[in-house]
Amino acid sequence: MIETSKIAEKTVLVFFAKKNENTVKIKESLDELKLLSATAGADVVKTFYQVSDSFDSRFMIGKGKVEEIAEYVEDKNVSLVIFENELSYTQLRNLEQKIKCKILDKSNLILDIFANNARTAQAKLQVELAQLEYLLPRLTRQWTHLSKQYGGIGTKGPGETQIETDRRLIKTKISVLKEKLGKIDRQRKTQALERKNHIRLSLVGYTNAGKSTLLNLLTDSNVYVEDKLFATLDTSTRALKLSNEKVKKVISRFPKKVLISDTVGFIKNLPHNLIESFKSTLSEVVESDILLHVIDASNPNFEEQMAVVRDTLDEIGAGSRKTINVFNKVDMLKDFELLSHLKEMHPDGVFISARKGLNVEKLLGKVKEELSSEYEERIIKIKKENYKLLSNIYKLAEVLDVKYLKTFTKATLRGTKDNLDLIEKLNYADNNH
Numbered sequence: 267m268i269e270t271s272k273i274a275e276k277t278v279l280v281f282f283a284k285k286n287e288n289t290v291k292i293k294e295s296l297d298e299l300k301l302l303s304a305t306a307g308a309d310v311v312k313t314f315y316q317v318s319d320s321f322d323s324r325f326m327i328g329k330g331k332v333e334e335i336a337e338y339v340e341d342k343n344v345s346l347v348i349f350e351n352e353l354s355y356t357q358l359r360n361l362e363q364k365i366k367c368k369i370l371d372k373s374n375l376i377l378d379i380f381a382n383n384a385r386t387a388q389a390k391l392q393v394e395l396a397q398l399e400y401l402l403p404r405l406t407r408q409w410t411h412l413s414k415q416y417g418g419i420g421t422k423g424p425g426e427t428q429i430e431t432d433r434r435l436i437k438t439k440i441s442v443l444k445e446k447l448g449k450i451d452r453q454r455k456t457q458a459l460e461r462k463n464h465i466r467l468s469l470v471g472y473t474n475a476g477k478s479t480l481l482n483l484l485t486d487s488n489v490y491v492e493d494k495l496f497a498t499l500d501t502s503t504r505a506l507k508l509s510n511e512k513v514k515k516v517i518s519r520f521p522k523k524v525l526i527s528d529t530v531g532f533i534k535n536l537p538h539n540l541i542e543s544f545k546s547t548l549s550e551v552v553e554s555d556i557l558l559h560v561i562d563a564s565n566p567n568f569e570e571q572m573a574v575v576r577d578t579l580d581e582i583g584a585g586s587r588k589t590i591n592v593f594n595k596v597d598m599l600k601d602f603e604l605l606s607h608l609k610e611m612h613p614d615g616v617f618i619s620a621r622k623g624l625n626v627e628k629l630l631g632k633v634k635e636e637l638s639s640e641y642e643e644r645i646i647k648i649k650k651e652n653y654k655l656l657s658n659i660y661k662l663a664e665v666l667d668v669k670y671l672k673t674f675t676k677a678t679l680r681g682t683k684d685n686l687d688l689i690e691k692l693n694y695a696d697n698n699h
């Protein structure tokens with residue numbers, strides 16, 4: 267992948283909204299686009315809006331507006347135009363004929379940020395896959411020409427050489443990437459069984475909510491934290507470890523070792539192919555005992571962000587996992603009434619400050635409470651000499667009692683329903699061959 271240039275590009279933003287759209291929502295979407303642009307290294311010099319009854323299908327915005335932007339771009343030497351709205355291939359082509367600089371939409375911008383922030387081999391492969399899949403239907407001579415002419419944000423994409431190759435080569439590359447990712451995924455799956463004997467928590471949430479800050483706090487680590495969007499693209503897993511005395515007490519009451527995973531943040535309209543290619547990273551989330559949904563309570567738009575996160579969890583198949591809503595950054599809520607209102611609205615939530623270490627013991631207490639409701643006891647009968655199953659059982663559950671009877675072994679187990687079901691399935695398979 268090609269590195270993005272570090273020089274800030276002179277950028278204008280363009281935003282089209284229908285007349286009946288909520289103005290508060292419009293402002294929030296625009297603020298998010300500004301933050302995304304800044305994260306990508308753009309220097310936003312102006313924003314063009316258009317609010318209208320209907321959009322012009324040729325350009326998204328009206329022709330007059332296109333001309334106004336084109337003039338501004340030329341006058342002020344602007345090198346990048348970013349649309350909040352998703353542009354079709356034809357709209358992009360039409361706009362490029364009028365406005366003489368690089369044009370991106372929000373999906374493209376997010377892909378670019380991901381490309382820039384990918385650090386591990388797996389994240390790089392995943393981003394490259396998403397970029398190629400995004401590019402494939404849009405690959406034209408025009409694109410090749412543009413990327414050569416302008417460079418910078420949004421064009422580093424899958425690399426010069428691939429842009430020059432034809433679609434068939436890109437397709438081959440896509441299958442190679444899928445193959446490599448499949449291999450990483452298989453390795454991960456073998457490690458997953460090893461981890462089954464641990465309690466697994468995943469931090470999920472909107473980008474910039476404070477997931478990595480909370481991971482650092484709970485596991486005494488030092489993963490990358492930044493007031494930027496998509497600072498984290500990789501899942502890092504650490505063991506729960508805290509030096510705080512109050513918290514130590516809670517931890518000592520956990521039945522098993524606790525592992526916590528940090529994950530990539532979500533955002534409204536996350537390009538679908540990004541979710542697709544990050545599915546294997548996110549499978550960690552799907553297999554967790556409990557999800558900690560970290561919410562930036564200081565963001566006026568946090569409720570919509572919560573809904574986006576829930577929808578994305580549904581999409582990756584984690585919608586029904588047990589979830590604790592963790593309202594973070596309460597240190598920023600100066601208005602006491604606001605906080606008590608929030609607590610009233612979300613009686614099951616936990617209110618913390620990851621940065622200041624506020625209420626962590628409450629959070630862990632809640633985790634403990636949720637876990638004990640999930641754990642159950644079950645007795646299973648195992649064929650007498652099935653030592654292999656017995657050794658697997660120790661990985662999957664707590665063995666409370668074992669009785670070696672004449673024809674079978676009777677084990678009393680304690681574990682999550684999922685793990686106990688899995689043991690029964692293994693036992694059944696062993697007994698029947």
Ligand SMILES: Nc1nc2c(ncn2[C@@H]2O[C@H](COP(=O)(O)OP(=O)(O)OP(=O)(O)O)[C@@H](O)[C@H]2O)c(=O)[nH]1
Pocket residue numbers: 471472473474475476477478479480490491492493494495496497498499530531532594595596597598618619620621622
């Ligand atoms: N005031 C305040 N700021 C916080 C708190 N927790 C995190 N932050 C700040 O919020 C910003 C984002 O924090 P991260 O931990 O990187 O957020 P994240 O959810 O991991 O973000 P991505 O990985 O980019 O999705 C950083 O500037 C943090 O210092 C908090 O409790 N209070």
Ligand SMILES: [Mg+2]
Pocket residue numbers: 477478479490491497498528
């Ligand atoms: Mg992070």
